Amino acid sequence: METWTIQKLLNWITAYFTEKGVDAARLKAEMLLSSVLSLKRIELYTRFDKPVEKSQLDQLHALTKRAAQSEPVAYLIGKTEFYSMQLDISPDCLIPRPETELLVERAIEFLRSRTAQSREMQDTLQQGRISETAGDxxxxxCDLCTGSGCIAAAIAANFANAKIIATDISDPALKIAAANIKKHNLEKRITLLHGDLFDPIIQQLDTAQFDLVVSNPPYVSASEFAALDKNVKDYEPRIALFAGDDGLDIYRRIIEKIDLFLKPDGAMMLEIGYAQGHALTQLIEQTGVFTDIKIEKDINNNDRILTAAKTPT
Ligand SMILES: C[S@@+](CC[C@H](N)C(=O)[O-])C[C@H]1O[C@@H](n2cnc3c(N)ncnc32)[C@H](O)[C@@H]1O
Incomplete structure (x- = not known):
């Protein structure tokens, strides 16, 4: 009988995916193999000549077939990587996208610079005596529409002084978020609440106002939804994607309430669709609450992140 080694399988699955038009064929082949063989991706390369057992071959065969028919690999293996963190994933939540890492990056930068500024002020006030404790x-x-909890978890894991409230309307998605938060020991700093946008946040009980509100809400318009790739449209939750005719429904509702929930010198950071920068800038300007509205492009040169600073009163 023919012996299938890791190397041979990796090459075969990659070629099969390429032939079937699956994007990132090599990466997806590596993800399937490393999941079935319980190895890290790098370990596939250090064990290239290892023969693969029959039961594992059968599993790989079934998964490869499903992936070639557009089923997302992250759902097939139940996990993905985001901001260098291993996260659980199920078809109840959106698969975190690499573009969203830019939002996390900007959020962490903002929180760090804000801490540095307030330390400088404290320093001046205390005439040189700076307190270094983590609690300071x-x-x-606030992370609205948290889904798998990827944004909240990445911020909390990389900024020790963040306390985060994350909300989502989908209970099954929140169960995945809870598992991810537990996996990374972030339960003490992230609170998950179930409900519509800001609704589940009771200001007096949970928090007065936030330093930063982040969100990657649903933003796909009706025409874009009809044209989505099969692997997105048929597998990812519609509630995580669709946001009305022009895709701006959820943003409108966030923008309507945000003033109440942001500190006077706080900021809002949103992931946006590639064609929404102009319309959203106008909507936000009309509130009169924000200055310094910036749109940043992703690595594909599409508008992707909107940041806005609240005008201090
Ligand atoms: C685009 S996904 C983003 C998930 C995650 N933040 C990420 O970046 O991968 C949008 C999320 O918004 C949630 N959602 C949709 N409508 C909502 C609403 N009205 N209030 C709160 N969450 C909502 C969906 O359940 C979904 O988890």
Missing amino acids: NVQLV
Whole structure:
């Protein structure tokens, strides 16, 4: 009988995916193999000549077939990587996208610079006596539409002074978020609440106002939804994608309430669709609440992240 080694399988699955038009064929082949063989991706390369057992071959065969028919590999293996963190994933939540890492990056930069500024002020006030304890300068963050909890988890894991409230309307998605938060030991700093946008946040009980509100909400318009790739449209939750005729429904509702929930010098950071920068800038300007509205492009040169600073009163 023919012996299938890791190397041979990796090459075969990659070629099969390429032939079937699956994008990132090599990466997806590596993800399937490393999941079935319980190895890290790098370990596939250090064990290239290892023969693969029959039961594992059968599993790989079934998964490869499903992936070639457009089923997302992250759902097939139940996990993905985001901001260098291993996260659980199920078809109840959106698969975190690499573009969203830019939002996390900007959020962490903002929180760090804010901490540095307030330390400088404290320093001046205390005439040189700076307190270094981790409890100082806690920054309150709200992550609306948290899904798998990827944004909240990445911020909390990389900024020790963040306390985060994350909300989502989908209970099954929140169960995945809870598992991810537990996996990374972030339960003490992230609170998950179930409900519509800001609704589940009771200001007096949970927090007064936030330093930063972040969100990657649903933003796909009706015409874009009809044209989505099969691997997105048929597998990812519609509630995580679709946001009305022009895709701006959820943004409108966030923008309507945000003033109440942001500190006077706080900021809002949103992931946006490639064609929404102009319309959203106008909507936000009309509130009169924000200055310094910036749109940043992703690595594909599409508008992707909107940041806005609240005008201090
Ligand atoms: C685009 S996904 C983003 C998930 C995650 N933040 C990420 O970046 O991968 C949008 C999320 O918004 C949630 N959602 C949709 N409508 C909502 C609403 N009205 N209030 C709160 N969450 C909502 C969906 O359940 C979904 O988890």
